[in-house]
Amino acid sequence: MNVNGLIQPLETQVVEQMSVQIYADRNQMGRAAAAAVGDRLRQLLQDPEHQVRMIFAAAPSQNELYDGLVQEKDIDWSRVCAFHMDEYIGLPDEAPQRFGQYLTERLFSRIQPGRVELLNGLGDAKQECQRYGELLRAAPIDIICLGIGENGHIAFNDPPVADFNDPLLVKKVKLDEACRHQQVNDGCFARLDDVPEQALTLTVPALMAGKRLFAIVPGALKRQALKAALHDPISTACPATILRTHPGITMFTDREAFGL
Numbered sequence: 001m002n003v004n005g006l007i008q009p010l011e012t013q014v015v016e017q018m019s020v021q022i023y024a025d026r027n028q029m030g031r032a033a034a035a036a037v038g039d040r041l042r043q044l045l046q047d048p049e050h051q052v053r054m055i056f057a058a059a060p061s062q063n064e065l066y067d068g069l070v071q072e073k074d075i076d077w078s079r080v081c082a083f084h085m086d087e088y089i090g091l092p093d094e095a096p097q098r099f100g101q102y103l104t105e106r107l108f109s110r111i112q113p114g115r116v117e118l119l120n121g122l123g124d125a126k127q128e129c130q131r132y133g134e135l136l137r138a139a140p141i142d143i144i145c146l147g148i149g150e151n152g153h154i155a156f157n158d159p160p161v162a163d164f165n166d167p168l169l170v171k172k173v174k175l176d177e178a179c180r181h182q183q184v185n186d187g188c189f190a191r192l193d194d195v196p197e198q199a200l201t202l203t204v205p206a207l208m209a210g211k212r213l214f215a216i217v218p219g220a221l222k223r224q225a226l227k228a229a230l231h232d233p234i235s236t237a238c239p240a241t242i243l244r245t246h247p248g249i250t251m252f253t254d255r256e257a258f259g260l
Contacts, residue, residue, distance in 0.1 A: 030064020058099030
């Protein structure tokens, strides 16, 4: 249902500090999320001196959000500095599965941010984590668009490696097998053996430091992870549970994921 041109959720719930909006399908979810992110961007850009700093997830779950953001009006993308939150280690530059490649094709080439900072999964991982961490530390992050993995991860903070008090902003991790299976389920890789075993990721504290978080979680494959994120005890057994404690988070999901 549309009211004043805005797509209305089927239902809205509040779980601790998180507003959860449930939409009829992922297309409506994506359009509503894009409208919300667009509104926040326009508010921030009213300050002519402000450069917005944003972090984007790279996953099929974000497709509808990014298609919607491309359609948002009156946003000066030249004043946006864009980061992304994780990258495989070892994939060649031309590999279509690289998250930087996904974001460039799906979003950055279409909106032309003034500055794009991509993680480099080739070369010395320790040096890259330090370099990217310094970029993130330079100024506050205004907006983060993220998803939740089938194992409850946020970015590549899988349950075995997630640390809610991580001293680092970016780190090298070994990917959980459930996480690697999701990459096959998403159609990104043909076989499990093709999925890299290691990656670079922003840590949980790096994500929780964002001022406004928009979580986009569609589809039946995310139902168990979403249920755990909303209702399980807050712990690294389901890293996404920590999102409930963020004072500025809105979650957008659909009927299939939420289970209405």
